[in-house]
Amino acid sequence: MRATFMYEAGDVRVQDAPDPVIEQPTDAIVRVLRSCVCGSDLHPYHSLTAAEGPVPMGHEFLGTVEETGSEVSGLQRGDLVVAPFAFADNTCEFCRAGLHTSCPDGGFFAAAAGVGGAQAEAIRVPQAQGTLVKLPNDVDEALLPSLLTLADVYGTGYHAAHQAQVKPGDSVTVIGDGAVGLLAVLSAEQLGAERIILMGRHEERTDLGRHFGATDVIAERGDEGIARVRDLTGGHGTRAVLEAVGHMPAYEMAIGVVRPGGVISRVGVPQYEDAPVGFGSLFGPNVTLTGGPAPVRAYIEKLLPAVLDGTRDPGRVFDRTLTLEQTPDGYRAMDQREALKVLLAP
Template sequence: MRATFMYGAGDVRIDTVPDPVLQQPTDALLRVVAACVCGSDLHPYHSMPAGEASPMGHEFIGVVEETGSEVSTVRTGDLVIAPFAWSDGTCEFCREGLQTSCLHGGFWAGDGIGGGQAEAIRVPLADGTLVKAPVGEDSELLPGLLTLSDVYGTGHHAAKTAGVERGDTVVVIGDGAVGLMAVLSARRLGAERIVLMGRHKSRTDLGIEFGATDVVAERGEEGIAKVRELTGGHGARRVLEAVGHMPAYEQAVGVVRPGGVISRVGVPQYSEAPVGFGSLFGPNITLTGGPAPARAYIEELMPHVLDGTVQPGKVFDRTVDLDGVPDAYRAMDRREALKVLIRP
């Protein structure tokens, strides 16, 4: 089969590798029908040292081709959604809805598991990981369902951990796909005012379609002042940080009101962040977030995708086949594409 590998910063290639095979009775084999490039894939694209090839891709849906003898929840021919972390569904953390901390699980393209930007993949712990979708692989809903593997679940996680509720004022920092999904999720949870901090008009226009009421293009102190002006001088009670870089975190600290919550779901590209008296402790600000347990949210969010209540698939603005994946990385890195759908 053919699959995507990264060999170093800026070096993405499509290689031919052996087809995956069942290794455990709890495995399933999938033929990948849709995958995508994640904004977090751009972090190694910028900084990965040259060396051993790393498989890429953690967002995908596929058709079950074969199952191990102990798999009971899916069967051959099912279209299934794979969240970006695989999990057993039975350990104490899975039972608490925290599958990203599963005692026996792991993450795609790591832990010796292949990536989803490929023609096929082996899924460990299939019963705990995969969720059947009640449509066929030719459904026009595939882009929206694909967002449930990560980006929509991550935006929802940001809003949920921040405690967004009806009538709230929310600030979303970042106009990438996760930020736009955070806007969509905050609106779905009832937020009355949603300020989107982003400066790319095509993206912020989609953010407005998803529910943003205000857009702030300014950054740094200027952006913080603008948000505070829009929020009566005190800042917002809920702030969703969807970037992962220190300037975004500093903006979050600058726009959150005393007693408010900052939820970080952008993968942090820094090791330290201010949490002391002058930043979070003094004004009683809560810091939360983390990697979204997407598996916990799929059944909750999928009905709204199926009935068209929400259309998260609109974040995909380009589609490529496997040969086009290296160009997809370049396009997203250059901000020429928001999020690229892959059809192997």
């Protein structure tokens, strides 16, 4: 088959690779129909060393089941399925608590040893029965982009809002106008937030944020951006802050715009180790810090109906479609801010 590998920073190649095979009785093989490039894929695109590569790439996909292991039930050849970016058995105490990313039998696609990436023609899915979610086989093809967002970015945006306990009438600031930030806006609106302030400076993206429910857009960054949020909120800031970037300046802005007693929910993959949590930042104003890698599997069934009936259209975050062979071009386009999120189709 053809599959995507990153050899080092900036060097992405699509090449021949062995077809995946059943290795454990809990596995399934899925033929990939749609995958994509994630904003988090750009982190190794900037930093991977030649000694660390090559590594398989891609963790978001939907496709059709080709084969199942002997212990997999409820799935059969031809089923259309979507997979969260982390596989899990969906039965352990952590999965039952909605924390699938901590499943002892789980892991992350493309990151776990021996598990290939989703930017490929096919993929082996460990813990298939607990991981894969069946979709209607007769689903309108126009819905596939929105269904693909259930694999990561929609569920991650929803996780940010869920962890911040966004509720009807709430005030929310979303930091970041990437796909996750925009779908955090959608999720906050879905949960009833009354005011949603989107901090982003790319007009095409923030316009989409307004479509998803942002009531205000602030392009300024740093202290100037913080001052703008506080001006809009009577000097107090917002109760919930959803940080969808992962860099220290975004975290510092989150501290600056959260009101006393509020919540900062971080879902941007942190690119730093030391985040202030002391008296002057979080402790003194009684601010809660939460977030983490989204247990997307816990949210798929909740979010799926509104996608199927067209009530929510998260697939609008995809603004470019390429073939698998063009995947390196997708990385370049996203890295150069020429595309928000790239969809990969056969």
